Amino acid sequence: MEKFPKDFIWGTATSSYQIEGGAALDGKGPSIWDAFSSIPGKIFEGGTGDVACDHYHKFKEDVQLMKNMGVKAYRFSIAWARVMPTGKDTVNEKGIQFYSDLIDELLKADITPWVTLYHWDLPLALQLEDDGWLGTAIVDHFAAYANLCFERFGDRVKNWITLNEPWVVAILGYGQGVFAPGRTSNSEPYLAAHHLILAHAKAVNLYRENYSYQAGQIGITNNCDWREPLTDSQQDKAAAERALEFFLAWFADPIYKGDYPAVMKERLGERLPNFSAAEKEMMLGTSDFFGLNHYTTMYAAHDDGTGKNQNVYGNGGISEDQAVDLSLDKNWKLTNMNWAVVPWGCKKLLAWIDERYGQPEIIITENGCAYVDELVDGEVDDQERLDFYKGYLQACQQAISEGIKLKGFFAWSFMDNFEWASGYSKRFGLHYVDFETLERTPKKSALWFKDAIAQNSADV
Numbered sequence: 001m002e003k004f005p006k007d008f009i010w011g012t013a014t015s016s017y018q019i020e021g022g023a024a025l026d027g028k029g030p031s032i033w034d035a036f037s038s039i040p041g042k043i044f045e046g047g048t049g050d051v052a053c054d055h056y057h058k059f060k061e062d063v064q065l066m067k068n069m070g071v072k073a074y075r076f077s078i079a080w081a082r083v084m085p086t087g088k089d090t091v092n093e094k095g096i097q098f099y100s101d102l103i104d105e106l107l108k109a110d111i112t113p114w115v116t117l118y119h120w121d122l123p124l125a126l127q128l129e130d131d132g133w134l135g136t137a138i139v140d141h142f143a144a145y146a147n148l149c150f151e152r153f154g155d156r157v158k159n160w161i162t163l164n165e166p167w168v169v170a171i172l173g174y175g176q177g178v179f180a181p182g183r184t185s186n187s188e189p190y191l192a193a194h195h196l197i198l199a200h201a202k203a204v205n206l207y208r209e210n211y212s213y214q215a216g217q218i219g220i221t222n223n224c225d226w227r228e229p230l231t232d233s234q235q236d237k238a239a240a241e242r243a244l245e246f247f248l249a250w251f252a253d254p255i256y257k258g259d260y261p262a263v264m265k266e267r268l269g270e271r272l273p274n275f276s277a278a279e280k281e282m283m284l285g286t287s288d289f290f291g292l293n294h295y296t297t298m299y300a301a302h303d304d305g306t307g308k309n310q311n312v313y314g315n316g317g318i319s320e321d322q323a324v325d326l327s328l329d330k331n332w333k334l335t336n337m338n339w340a341v342v343p344w345g346c347k348k349l350l351a352w353i354d355e356r357y358g359q360p361e362i363i364i365t366e367n368g369c370a371y372v373d374e375l376v377d378g379e380v381d382d383q384e385r386l387d388f389y390k391g392y393l394q395a396c397q398q399a400i401s402e403g404i405k406l407k408g409f410f411a412w413s414f415m416d417n418f419e420w421a422s423g424y425s426k427r428f429g430l431h432y433v434d435f436e437t438l439e440r441t442p443k444k445s446a447l448w449f450k451d452a453i454a455q456n457s458a459d460v
């Protein structure tokens with residue numbers, strides 16, 4: 001049986017808006033997701049995060065369930081508007097108390113907290129007053145919020161993630177408009193992304209300058225699918241490479257190399273903002289680990305202008321800018337999100353990152369799948385999810401045995417939750433949540449995960 005390295009980090013992940021509920025409780029301010037989900041037609045069947053999994057009240061039970069699984073780490077996010085209701089200046093002590101209690105509960109259970117500062121729920125006031133991620137003020141506001149978190153939680157939290165998936169914020173929030181704040185544009189995504197990267201960099205610099213005594217680590221989580229060339233032609237190979245650059249290198253190159261990829265500069269011209277020399281210096285090296293969310297794979301082909309897959313979700317950027325045509329293999333199995341299950345794509349992506357960024361330590365901060373789960377006699381037989389995790393974790397094992405420095409794996413998600421525009425129609429959890437009674441039940445995959453953790457192997 002192939003084993004993971006001894007110190008491999010086995011974790012599960014969630015985010016604030018998707019699980020907490022308590023949307024207006026104890027002084028919490030509204031976020032752009034509270035506003036967005038209140039607009040008719042934006043969320044499947046009108047779902048909102050008002051109650052979600054009610055984790056705000058049930059967090060002790062949830063920590064206990066994690067402990068039962070034997071997870072070593074839990075990745076959650078802080079709702080900025082819960083601790084700073086307007087995103088700046090005023091601190092809400094009751095919000096601070098909530099996260100403080102959660103952190104204490106985790107430590108008592110021997111579970112290491114991994115804290116994401118921003119998982120998309122921007123305080124609404126910052127959107128209305130400062131133009132959200134389009135304005136320049138956000139950079140300082142984010143740094144001040146990060147400072148508050150380091151100051152209040154950094155005595156116990158040693159693993160920080162500044163941003164979750166800035167690609168999604170930029171493309172789905174400002175390009176396609178299917179996520180908050182719901183804007184559509186072919187230039188705003190590049191501007192929003194620019195400020196996201198600068199905000200990340202400023203927060204990391206601040207952490208390193210003022211909180212080094214806390215002896216923690218800090219990084220960013222980016223998302224990327226694998227892009228496999230459709231054919232062996234030079235054109236398709238270049239298209240696949242270009243797709244990965246527009247997807248992942250857009251955010252990772254500034255941090256690891258100090259600037260945007262050349263191909264983006266060439267193709268976008270003035271729509272891509274420039275970094276000043278001082279900004280380049282501030283950004284460089286601002287991630288102690290390479291946080292990666294990975295779910296799926298698509299074929300990439302050169303788009304000769306007749307491409308049929310323009311603007312589909314997962315296109316890795318404004319598709320016209322990339323000239324890449326994406327497609328699926330009809331033999332690939334699909335999840336309930338219609339995402340293809342391709343474990344070897346995960347291994348190839350890890351190798352691509354390893355090579356391009358000089359062997360960084362990589363943490364998979366999300367991987368998982370949605371299926372139509374049913375609770376029958378108190379049990380959920382989600383064999384497909386079990387197979388999915390086994391396949392992806394075996395691909396991870398192979399990557400490690402080939403020398404890639406993969407240090408951890410967080411399953412998305414600990415429990416079923418609010419799946420953004422899909423509302424409650426997509427179940428990603430290791431635990432089933434009955435959204436009427438809010439009762440949690442470990443699925444078959446959670447029991448498998450527990451064994452895998454105990455044996456430190458995917459071959460179980």
Ligand code: GAL
Pocket residue numbers: 015018164165168223293366412419420428
């Ligand atoms: C990620 C996101 C999570 C979760 C997951 C499944 O993009 O960070 O919040 O929703 O996808 O769609």
